[in-house]
Amino acid sequence: MKALCWRGAGSVACETVPDPRLINPHDAIVKVTLSSVNGADLHLLEGSVPSMKPGDIIGREFIGEIVDRGRDVAKVAVGQRVVVSSVIGCGHCYHCGIGDYSLCDNTNPNEDVGDRHFGFATCGILGSSTAFGGYAGSHAQYVRVPFADLGCVPLSDVLSDQSSLFLSDAFPTGFMAADMCELQPGHVVAIWGAGGVGQMAVQSAFLLGADRVILIDRVPSRLKAASLRSNVEVLNYDEVNVHEALKELTSGRGPDACIDAVGRDGVLSQAVLACRKGGTVSVVGVYTGVLDRFPIGAAMNKGLRFRMGQVHGPRYVSRLMKVIEKGEIDPSFLLTHTLSLREGSEGYKMFKNKSDNCMRVAFDPWLEPTLH
Ligand SMILES: NC(=O)c1ccc[n+]([C@@H]2O[C@H](COP(=O)([O-])OP(=O)(O)OC[C@H]3O[C@@H](n4cnc5c(N)ncnc54)[C@H](O)[C@@H]3O)[C@@H](O)[C@H]2O)c1
Ligand SMILES: [Zn+2]
CATH class of the missing domain: 3.90.180.10 (Medium-chain alcohol dehydrogenases, catalytic domain)
Structure with a gap:
């Protein structure tokens, strides 16, 4: 064959x-x-x-x-x-x-x-x-x-x-990312990565009751593909400071849940730093091995909840x-x-x-x- x-x-x-x-x-x-x-x-x-x-x-x-x-x-x-x-x-x-x-x-x-x-x-x-x-x-x-x-x-x-x-793969992975956030009415979810997994996470988050979803990427066609299908708000990380923008969009509190659909250490740190106190960080982007300079102090003192895994x-x-x-x-x-x-x-x-x-x-x- x-x-x-x-x-x-x-x-x-x-x-x-x-x-x-x-x-x-x-x-x-x-x-x-x-x-x-x-x-x-x-x-x-x-x-x-x-x-x-x-x-x-x-x-x-x-x-x-x-x-x-x-x-x-x-x-x-x-x-x-x-x-x-x-x-x-x-x-x-x-x-x-x-x-x-x-x-x-x-x-x-x-x-x-x-x-x-x-x-x-x-x-x-x-x-x-x-x-x-x-x-x-x-x-x-x-x-x-x-x-x-x-x-x-x-x-x-x-x-x-x-x-x-x-x-x-992409649909269950994106869905699981949103499912792990245990969304409640009124929740705001931020999602890093507008590839297939991130796109499915956006739509799943709305399906599971998120009030607002904010999608972060740098590829205009991918951000547009998501906007065409939902009321998602988009941030192009080449154009804005993501941390500041997320704060502004959430009255200074930070998103209730942050999804990593990228799998790069920089994104995970951003998610930890952006997430509201007591919020959930949901990781489906793939990691292997060890990670250095992870903001564990912020994660611990903010009382974050981590969920992650292969689908x-x-x-x-x-x-x-x-x-x-x-x-x-x-x-x-x-x-x-x-x-x-x-x-x-x-x-x-x-x-x-x-x-x-x-x-x-x-x-x-x-x-x-x-x-x-
Ligand atoms: N957990 C699982 O079982 C599972 C299953 C499938 C895929 N994955 C993982 O999920 C991730 C996404 O998969 P995909 O198929 O959507 O990949 P993809 O390559 O199609 O999309 C990744 C997106 O992330 C964006 N990106 C890169 N750096 C970024 C940053 N700093 N901030 C925001 N966005 C950034 C890229 O522009 C791209 O659009 C990968 O790490 C993949 O390995 C995990
Ligand atoms: Zn088994």
Whole structure:
């Protein structure tokens, strides 16, 4: 089959690789329909995740069709159109039992590598290097999905591929970011990062009852995309002092909740310093390793509450599918470009540089190149 393989820092190539096979009785093989780029892939692509190996297939956010299943798979059948969660839960351990799927005890066979590089290993995550379990990713024609009964959710016929795709990762992640804020009527939420995750956090925060949402980024097309779909207030951090602007917008008190949908230490510090006393800082932007010069004094003395984590995808997929069906949120606007796998390199460049108003590129692995 064709797949997009990592070749070293900043480099990907479309290659012919062996088709995946069923390995365990709970596996399914999914034929990929659309596979989106994701901010998390950028960290992998740049080579800042130490356990990437040349040849690793990247991609974690996708939909497709079940074409084969192991003997223990009961809830999804061959021929079904499904969305697949990027994080892999086993569905049976203590953590899966309480819905904390990204803390699953059983799906990362390389925990020692994760522990060594990041201080602590997550569950397995598709297409995310040896430290995250070494699972091949979704920028490919076929993917092996372990624990398919949990990870694959059949899609409602009324949903288009474009609307369903982001149920795999960006929508549950943005929703979880807002959910962790435990919003109350009257709350003001500030969100750093207007990528796919931040966009979904904006709409989810309104859905969950936020009174006002303030979105911070520097990319005008992304700030505009959010404004077109909600009453969000926007701040361009190239144009204003974010800290001062947030104070001014909240009568000097600071936002009740601050969401980090970027994953850079500077943003996290800003969120801590901006948040109102006793407020919540919700972190879904990804961090690895250690962080220096973190304003722990401000955080402690302000009595802040921290919530964070990799997305507990399967906890949210069915609920959010209903949200899309009801027309409350339609994530399809995140998809700005559809390309072939042979255009992988151009696609990632576009995504990284935000050129041509790119929010997210999805690869259709059955498409021939169009860019050349
Ligand atoms: N927790 C999870 O399970 C999970 C899942 C998916 C993605 N993520 C992470 O969430 C983050 C966002 O993902 P995405 O797909 O939306 O990425 P993205 O790259 O599309 O968007 C990130 C946005 O952050 C903006 N940004 C950069 N520096 C900023 C700053 N100082 N202030 C404000 N905005 C700034 C960029 O301009 C960009 O628009 C990434 O760190 C990604 O790894 C986490
Ligand atoms: Zn588990």
